[in-house]
Amino acid sequence: MDQPVDPSPASASRFLDREASWLQFNSRVLDLAEDRDVPLLERAKYSAIFANNLDEFFMVRVAGLKRRIATGAAGATASGLSHREVMQRIHASTRELMHRHATGFQEHLRPELAAHGIEIVDWAKLTKAEQDELYVLFRERIFPVLTPLAVDPAHPFPYISGLSLNLAVLVRNPVSQHEHFARVKLPPLLPRFIEVAEQRYIPLEQVIAAHLPHLFNGMEVLGCHTFRVTRNEDVEIDGEDSQNLLETLERELMRRRFGPAVRLEVEETIDPGVLELLVRELGMVEAEILRLPAPLDLTGLFAVAGEDRPELKYSPFAAAVHQDLAEFESSAGIDVFAAMRQHDVLLHHPYDSFSSSVQAFLEQAAADPDVRAIKQTLYRTSGDSPIVDALVDAAEAGKEVLVLVEIKARFDEHANIAWARTLEQAGCHVVYGLMGLKTHCKLSLVVRQEGNKLRRYAHIGTGNYNPKTARQYEDLGLLTCDPLVGEDLTHLFNRLSGYSRTTSYRRLLTAPHGLRESLIERIEGEHKKALSGRRALARTARIRMKMNSLVDEGVIDALYAASQAGVKVDLVVRGMCALRPGVPGLSENIRVRSVLGRFLEHSRVYVFGDDVSAPAGARTAPEPAQVWIGSADMMHRNLDRRVEALVRIGEATHRSTLIELIDSVFAEDAVCWALGPDGEWTRNTPPDGVPPRDVQKALIDARNQQSAARRARMG
Structure with missing residues (x-):
């Protein structure tokens, strides 16, 4: 490290330069070319x-x-x-x-x-x-x-x-x-x-x-x-x-x-x-x-x-039908609604097929005579988009279709203007979001008549509704018919299309109204747990995050304070990172890793706390970890100038899956890059005798094994 880092709050040296950090990210891309x-x-x-x-x-x-x-x-x-x-x-x-x-x-x-x-x-x-x-x-x-x-x-x-x-x-x-x-x-x-x-x-x-x-x-x-x-x-x-x-x-x-x-x-x-x-x-x-x-x-x-x-080239890989959706597959296709009524479905693309999940969800909604309305955000999509085709089909079938097209998506402006006009001509209600803000959240809401009541089905994702990039980008998505999520999305879409001023939700966190403050509040919650003096509570104090970029000073300073309180902080950051990890007196409890490989790491996951068992004789069980996924990175533009949404993950198995996803990057054999306190990234080298493990290939192998086992069960 060139100069000692001053850990005091007034010191600018506690932040790495974001432009230099981006160039180091592109240098890691060049490492792969070499x-x-x-x-x-x-x-x-x-x-x-x-x-x-x-x-x-x-x-x-x-x-x-x-x-x-x-x-x-x-x-x-x-x-x-x-x-x-x-x-x-x-x-x-x-x-x-x-x-x-x-x-x-x-x-x-x-x-x-x-x-x-x-x-x-x-x-x-x-x-x-x-x-x-x-x-x-x-x-x-x-x-x-x-x-x-x-x-x-x-x-x-x-x-x-x-x-x-x-x-x-x-x-x-x-x-x-x-x-x-x-x-x-x-x-x-x-x-x-x-x-x-x-x-x-x-x-x-x-x-x-x-x-x-x-x-x-x-x-x-x-x-x-x-x-x-x-x-x-x-x-x-x-x-x-x-x-x-x-x-x-x-x-x-x-x-x-x-x-x-x-x-x-x-x-x-x-x-x-x-x-x-x-x-x-x-x-x-x-x-x-x-x-x-x-x-x-x-x-x-x-x-x-x-x-x-x-x-x-890389060995061929075909994305698999998600195991929770495969149970509802027939010659007529997958009944996505039936699967969602059974329980939430946590998708991990490209390992889980986009076409048989998100695309099938919207295509089924467009064709289902019981569906009354579809509401959708589009930030980027493909040139021959089946998502747009499904929305057009729904509108032509007389369904109420609202599409928020973000025409200011950088370098996709021409394409999105064309999509907006195509959708308008088909009878969709097309809007362009809120004044002065880009709409970056990834949301679908389907309203369906079931008996004498309406049920709302939703998809919230970390990536765009683009079938082509869904085969190349690593992203997460949640399919759910939880009434709280449905109600939250209804209010959010009303805000995007009309004059609703709702900014507080039950299972969502949204930007630009309160997302930074909500995340900092949760970081400070782990900080307080670590200082509580209660060993059982302190042992659950933990923060894990996975994102594309981390440059927001407010979030970084909150993470520094948590580290100084003894909270273990693990961050997986694909691109820019302005936080200095491992600095004595500032961030010695923070580790930062970056994964680059076959797929573009694109998902955002925020985990507060730890799912640990209660010690023997404890009167109360520890509170489960809070796990959130969504569209927002920790950048000024995401937190201040965009409409973003994170959804809280409810099912324990899904929380465990996402925590394991982050933890796998910090295993000693993981192929990744580690950020040092001097701002330099170095390739992780496993100990002698330990074969390196490609995190993405391990996920491919796991999906291939699941698919093979399912085929074996089917005879």
């Missing part, structure tokens, strides 16, 4: 994910920081660093990470792919027949859509769209001997890597570069260099009503294309004069320039990772 124990095509995918993550980081986080510096926003960050200091550290870290990424591709990933017959070749390495074939491709599919743009007194410097890949071309007039600059944009609808032959690729820019004389007839092509610009693509809007909000967002999406530049990636061999021109015209500074070996933009590796080579 890990020889990970299947090769999965490593290519992680390399693409790293690049894509960094693009979004610059478009949003760096762009926002640059805007605050430009406007003279005062004050330091929670870590005590000024905005300029944070930006300097970001530039230094990203420069190192991007060079590590590019070098790893050139020196390791590319040769290893080639050794397995998957080649990314340069133009000079192609055969004559391959070059001839690509010439035909160029003439027929590429040349007609290229638009070379000259730069001279009659042709101003062109607009360079964000994340587009471009060629900076130098040409010379053989008559006047004057040199000129031109820009050629690579067509975004063409593949990043062109497939020359089966499992043999070439970067698109090399195909275009080889045929530049066809674009500049009569001119001498002196050279060309690839470059790429990242722009501020965040959207900030203030709508006055639903219709204006939709129109305002559409205008903002058009404006986003012209956001200021925040990063310039250039091929490391770029001509100094060309670079000087780009820097001047784009208004860049030296720190924002990244000189990298070609090829730029390795997000194109997603296509390479999609090659049909199962031996170079």
Whole structure:
């Protein structure tokens, strides 16, 4: 650790910098791309994910920081660093990470792919027949859509769209001997890597570069260099009503294309004069320039990772029907309502099938003539969404259908606007949530006529209603017909769609009204138990949390205080973590782990207390642990600027399952990363003789065993 950490409440050093923490998360993604124990095509995918993550980081986080510096926003960050200091550290870290990424591709990933017959070749390495074939491709599919743009007194410097890949071309007039600059944009609808032959690729820019004389007839092509610009693509809007909000967002999406530049990636061999021109015209500074070996933009590796080579990928895994739903499966499908009437169903995706649970729940609701109403939130969904289809079917069948579409979901704005209009045209009531807030909670409510009364069925989840990401993201969900949950959701939906001011619920905790305070109150409850002086009570003082990010200072300070009181705190944080664990006098009772792997860890679980047996002779049993799941991370935006919901888990077996899920990450053999008091993450190394255990693979194996046992019982 560079400097001792001051544990006093007034010390900013007790918080790690959130931007640095995010970059360390992406560094862990890069670790997976470099890990020889990970299947090769999965490593290519992680390399693409790293690049894509960094693009979004610059478009949003760096762009926002640059805007605050430009406007003279005062004050330091929670870590005590000024905005300029944070930006300097970001530039230094990203420069190192991007060079590590590019070098790893050139020196390791590319040769290893080639050794397995998957080649990314340069133009000079192609055969004559391959070059001839690509010439035909160029003439027929590429040349007609290229638009070379000259730069001279009659042709101003062109607009360079964000994340587009471009060629900076130098040409010379053989008559006047004057040199000129031109820009050629690579067509975004063409593949990043062109497939020359089966499992043999070439970067698109090399195909275009080889045929530049066809674009500049009569001119001498002196050279060309690839470059790429990242722009501020965040959207900030203030709508006055639903219709204006939709129109305002559409205008903002058009404006986003012209956001200021925040990063310039250039091929490391770029001509100094060309670079000087780009820097001047784009208004860049030296720190924002990244000189990298070609090829730029390795997000194109997603296509390479999609090659049909199962031996170079993770072993196939098919999500299983949840055992509580399988009991109600017949040739007509699964009767989800019957299963929910039996007891709550705790889902864990992708290990439990989304299609046979959440999707089946909504499809059954749409088709059931006894269902009177469906209320649903949509934050993100897939391009061909069966969830949207079910809602459309329900509306067309005459059911009351309310859909809250969060049209401000970042980078999904266009898709969500289209969904909103599709649902409106089908007769659904579509709303866009509360003014100034994003609606991030994951909720479904179905109202069904049963005899002479109405029963409410609900789903509350930690992930989006997206069947595609449900196969890739680790998430939790609760299917329940508990009357208290149904009543809570009714009030919450009324608040989202109308003018209800209800903010207090029986089995829900919600943001922005009281979620932070409610969680801090429960953290302080464990704190008080530890100091109670009653051994039986103190032994149940325990806090466990699993989330994507932990940066909220109020929550962190409450956890520090609990640690100082002797409460054991275990935190599983996938991404950003501003808490320093293991600091004497501050957080010596706090451990932080991170799991990255085949699936994106996305669930949020909050556990207060411990389910322990009463000691012999005790007059009263210890109070069971409180366990909550839902959509909220411990971030300012989630707690202050979003509508979030957590639901309390009622059944003891479900509480045990979730506690075991967190505890498994802290086992000595678990494959994970551990956060140290200096803010550095290190890979967990099991003791000698103890084989490492992949937490996600262990869950896959458990589901496979359950499925095998069920098939055996069925004969």
